[in-house]
Amino acid sequence: MNRQQSLLPSVVAVAIGVAVAVGLLVVGSRDPAQSLRAYFVSPFSNRFFFGNMLSSSGYLLVAAIGIIVAFRAGLYNLGGDGQIYVGALVATYVALAMPGLPAPVGTLVLLTASAATGALMAAASGAAKHLWDAPEIITSYLLSAALIPVADYAIAGPLRDPSRSLLASARIPSAYRLSRLLPPSELNTSALVAIALAIALFAWIERTTRGYELRMTGMNRDFAAYVGISRAGYTIGALAVSGALHGLSGGLMIAGTFHAAVSGFSLGIGWNAIAVALVARLDPLLAIGSALLFGYLEAGARTAMLQTDFTFQLGMVVQAVILFFVTGSVLIRSRRR
Amino acid sequence: MITSILSAMVPILLAALGGTLTERAGVLNIGLEGLILIGAFFSVVAVSATGSMVAGLLAGAAAGVALSAVYSVACIELRANIFVAGLATNLFAAGMIPFLSETIFGTRGVVRIAHDASRVAGYPAIRTAVFALGSTAIAAAVAAILYRTPLGMRIRAAGGNPDALAVRGVSPLRYRRITMLASGAFAGLAGADIVTRLGVYVPNISAGRGWIALVAIFLGARNPIGVVAASVVFAGFEVLSGAAQGFTNVPGTLLLGVPFLVTLAAMIVYSVFGRRTRIQGQPSPNE
Structure with a gap:
């Protein structure tokens, strides 16, 4: 997974992933032509789909740079999925509990709450690693997996808005919502x-002493x-920091798109973010392009599901195939042993 | 009570034994969860096609081997990061099964085993005894192989001192590959055990057992016999949290998190009091 290497393994991995997607669409769909069109073309077919694709790429990007921070420090944060989901839940709770704040303050408070939640969750694994050498790759996953049902419970129970048919909380005050950039799509200022965060993180990692120290820790x-x-x-x-960015991604989803905590709404994005980060060779600037690519593939998979008879999580399989190949250094180097 | 603890122990123990083998050979097996899941699914496919529980167990093990073959090719032949490839294994199983389930059974949800359920489940107490004894015997066999045979010595060297092995002209990668395939069989068998015991496949039926097994490896001091004890402990907590639904007011959704919380606590306690958990051969994600 050498970052300095070329992007060739990323390109190869994505190509294999897309080839598998095409294969599954052709095999699994009664109307392959329509499914393929939905998969590849629909995200560009109108403003609504296009804006939604950009919007979900934005959330993915924030989580992906969260993964990058951990990976560059030589640490595995496998709790991203839970940090996003629980972060979003806490943000919603805070927004609902304090409905009277002036507009920008309210938004800031809810975003801060989401980032703090993710930060606490991930820092707990960091502390366990620092103090007792507990492997963060295991503890971060377990803590997240333990808290996801708690969030599910809160959404289905105490926080549920009974007037909605969905398993979801009440909606946050409209003053706290981020403004839309490309109506009728969901695209909003969070993108x-x-x-901005990706650029800032790049500058921090590559151009500051602390960033240098982070990289050095990651190397040895x-x-x-x-x-x-x-x-x-x-x-x-x-x-x-990694957890804070994941939590923030969840908070931005609440303030930007969903406006309420919906049961299970963000699950899977944490894993997707890992694929985004690795395809970008752990470079925050390249992650912008990588997030757009995955946003496109996800949007295509979603519309292929909605518009055709093809009904399963194609995106997850594509991510898995890409993850199998993306770190394989043999694609670019001759074998040593 | 003891019967249910023993039943709950079997899949955790089987998965953890395979994980112990790869861990001793230098690969922390993050993919156990996906291997259990794929084994469970293909076991249901085989049982509904043939009605035979033995076929179900074999199919589960075979599916585990097949997926772990992909996993090991990625890790060893393509030199992928072992943890990323392990995640890919989990995601692949979770993503492919709904597709296969839709194609084969016409549903992405619950699949009951089509043939006579009593033939599949057998007599519960006898089945439990057979499986509990069988998996414990496997643990003893794994211990014997690891500590009493040249193969076991090489497996341990592949993890503990790969350079010494390489100097003697033996590739440590070979032993990583063998143990990964074995762990695929064990984890697939664990999945098959779960579905043939319950007579039903439900999405995500592995329910974190792969991760629990991973911690059981450490808690069992990376020794098969210790892993048996650790698996009994986790099985006890699983049964307890299941029973808690009956006699407490704690909502069922919350209890879903309890096994993970217990496992996390066990991992922390082990790290505080046990030997330091320096994961062997842990590649930095940044390398």
């Missing part, structure tokens, strides 16, 4: 926030500690 934890770089800071801190 711009996502791009023991050496970094030996030369005096704070082990705690780049373990607990890096995971906290």
Whole structure:
């Protein structure tokens, strides 16, 4: 997974993933031509689909740069899915509990709540790793998996709005919602926030001393500690930032698109973000393009599901195939052993 | 009570034994969850086609081997990051099964095993005894192989000291590949055990057992006999949290998180008091 290497493995992995998608659409659909058209063309067919695709790419991008921070520090955050979902839930709760704040303050408060939630969840794994060497790859997943049912319970129980047929909370005050950029689509200012964050993270990682220390920790934890770089800071801190970005992604989804916590609404995005980050070779700027690509593939899979008889999570299979291949260095290097 | 604990122990133990083998060979097997799931699904396919529980178990194991073959090709032949390939294994199983289920059974949801359920489930107590004893015997066999045979020594060297193995002209990768395929069989069998015991497949029926098994490996000090004890402990908590639905007011949704919470607590307790969990050969994601 050498970041400095070419993008060739990413291209190969995505090509294989798309080929598998085409194969499944042809095999599994009664009208392959229509399914393929829905998959590849529909995201560009009108303003509504196009804007929605850009919008979901934005949320994906925020989570993906969250993964990048952890990976660049040499840490695995596998709790992203839960950090997004629980972050979104807490943001919704805070917005519903404080409906009277002035507009921009309310939005900021709910976004901060979501980021803080994700940060706390991931930092807990970081602390366990720093203090007791507990493998964060396992603890981050387990904590997230333990809290997802709690969020499900809150949405279906105490926070549920009984007037809605959906399993969902009440809607957040309209003043707190982000403004739409391309009606009637969902595209909103969060997409711009996502791009700004990706650029800022790139600058931070590549151009600042702290970013350098983060990269150094990622390359060799023991050496970094030996030369005096704070082990705690780049373990607990890096995971906290990673979790905060995941939580923020969930908060942005609430403020930008969903306006209420809906049961299971964000699940899967955390895993998708890992694929986005790896295809981008852990580069925050390349992640912008990678997030757009995955947003496109996801949107295509969704419309192929809605418009045709093809009814399953094609996106997940494509992500899996891409993940099998994307880190394979043999694609670019000759074998050593 | 003891019967249900033993039943719950079997799939955790089987998956954890396979995971112990790969872990000793230097691969922390993040893909166990997906391997269990694919084994469970293909076991249901085989049982509904043939009506035979044995066919179901074999098909489950075979499906696990097939998926772990892809996983090991990615890790070893293509030199993919083992954790990313493990995630891919889990996502692949979770994504492909709805497609296969729709194609084969016409539903993405619950699949009951079509043939006579009593033939599949058999006599519960006898089945439980056979499977519990069988999986414990497998644990003893795995321990014997690991500690008493040249193969086991090489597996341990592949994880603990791969350079020593390489110097002697033996490729550690070979032993990683073998153990990954074996863990596919074990995890597939674990999935087959779950569905043939319940007589039904429901989406995500593995319910985190792959991750629980992963922690059971550490809790069992990476030793098959210790893993048996750890699996009994986790099985006990599983039964307890299932029973809690009956005698407490805690909503069922919340209880779904309890096994993960218990496993997390076990991982932390082990890390605090046990030997330090330096995962062998953990590749940095940044390399």
